[in-house]
Amino acid sequence: MGLLDYFRSTRPKGSASVAKERLQILVAHDRSERHRPSYLPKLQREILEVIRKYVEVDMSSVSVNYEQEDSREILELNIILPEAAQSRA
Amino acid sequence: MGRTIVVTSGKGGVGKTTTSAAFAMGLAQRGHRTVVIDFDVGLRNLDLIMGCERRVVYDFVNVINGEANLNQALIRDKRCDNLYILPASQTRDKEALTKEGVGKVLDELSKTSDYVICDSPAGIEHGAHMAMYYADDALVVTNPEVSSVRDSDRMLGILASKSRRAENNDEPIREYLLLTRYAAERVERGEMLGVDDVQEILSLDLLGVIPESKSVLNASNSGVPVILDAESDAGQAYADMVARYLGEQVPHRFLGVQKRGFFSRIFGG
Numbered sequence: 459m460g461l462l463d464y465f466r467s468t469r470p471k472g473s474a475s476v477a478k479e480r481l482q483i484l485v486a487h488d489r490s491e492r493h494r495p496s497y498l499p500k501l502q503r504e505i506l507e508v509i510r511k512y513v514e515v516d517m518s519s520v521s522v523n524y525e526q527e528d529s530r531e532i533l534e535l536n537i538i539l540p541e542a543a544q545s546r547a
Numbered sequence: 548m549g550r551t552i553v554v555t556s557g558k559g560g561v562g563k564t565t566t567s568a569a570f571a572m573g574l575a576q577r578g579h580r581t582v583v584i585d586f587d588v589g590l591r592n593l594d595l596i597m598g599c600e601r602r603v604v605y606d607f608v609n610v611i612n613g614e615a616n617l618n619q620a621l622i623r624d625k626r627c628d629n630l631y632i633l634p635a636s637q638t639r640d641k642e643a644l645t646k647e648g649v650g651k652v653l654d655e656l657s658k659t660s661d662y663v664i665c666d667s668p669a670g671i672e673h674g675a676h677m678a679m680y681y682a683d684d685a686l687v688v689t690n691p692e693v694s695s696v697r698d699s700d701r702m703l704g705i706l707a708s709k710s711r712r713a714e715n716n717d718e719p720i721r722e723y724l725l726l727t728r729y730a731a732e733r734v735e736r737g738e739m740l741g742v743d744d745v746q747e748i749l750s751l752d753l754l755g756v757i758p759e760s761k762s763v764l765n766a767s768n769s770g771v772p773v774i775l776d777a778e779s780d781a782g783q784a785y786a787d788m789v790a791r792y793l794g795e796q797v798p799h800r801f802l803g804v805q806k807r808g809f810f811s812r813i814f815g816g
Contacts, residue, residue, distance in 0.1 A: 474738055478744045481697065485700045
């Protein structure tokens with residue numbers, strides 16, 4: 459640290475604040491995963507298989523979201539169809 | 548009925564065994580009959596930290612398998628009459644700890660002791676699961692470091708869902724945070740997560756902060772729980788922690804940087 463830094467009122471932020479931010483995001487994510495029902499990945503895969511019978515979509519086009527509120531659980535399903543949907547039927 | 552306390556962390560090398568040894572010795576010194584059990588089957592180390600490695604005849608797995616009774620396997624500490632050590636097996640497979648077997652031993656021990664400390668192995672496998680399953684209280688040992696904090700949070704999730712109390716819908720395990728290897732001067736420089744940061748993330752009751760200290764290695768070198776080194780900062784911090792666990796109001800020490808005087812800087816100390 460140079461002499462000038464010593465007199466600066468705002469010292470550069472150390473790596474601890476970066477660690478804290480990363481942890482807060484990570485832990486929040488881990489905790490939300492923890493409360494999800496364990497069947498979600500399988501559900502997502504099977505839904506995808508059914509859709510792929512009719513439309514060409516890949517794994518990333520289907521998102522399954524699970525949220526828990528006080529008295530109810532919300533299962534949100536979001537499927538993005540390709541612009542010119544190639545019909546297989 | 549005694550209380551069963553698991554000392555756990557998820558991550559390895561954060562100070563679980565050091566803490567188990569110090570905590571058990573501290574409780575015993577205050578007159579509570581205490582047993583400390585090593586759950587790390589295959590990698591036993593608690594006996595070394597406690598300095599009784601040459602007195603091990605029978606172990607935890609022998610007791611579970613009925614090859615020895617509890618009185619044969621328990622090692623009475625030479626420094627404190629109230630303290631007993633139940634060593635882990637060095638040769639067996641960790642699957643040797645069955646849920647029923649562990650339950651029976653803990654049940655028997657808690658009839659005759661005030662506190663049973665379960666020193667958990669690292670990880671979230673069978674041994675760690677067995678160590679926490681029957682716990683009434685959990686001491687989550689954490690270093691102010693990203694992987695340790697994350698693993699502690701993971702462990703909290705497991706305590707809340709996979710313990711006997713969780714399965715029976717009983718009152719949940721009481722969880723406490725013990726921050727170890729804390730370097731106040733690095734926290735001050737913004738290089739290390741501070742107590743407040745870790746507490747904000749884990750939101751647990753803080754039972755103590757143990758400073759990074761040379762005395763911990765010195766103690767383990769000689770097989771003496773560090774709490775017996777009453778001169779050392781770590782020893783004092785563990786003594787404070789024990790007092791807090793027993794319900795005393797003790798202010799946290801060693802959180803700030805120790806200001807060193809001119810002479811101590813020159814002559815060391």
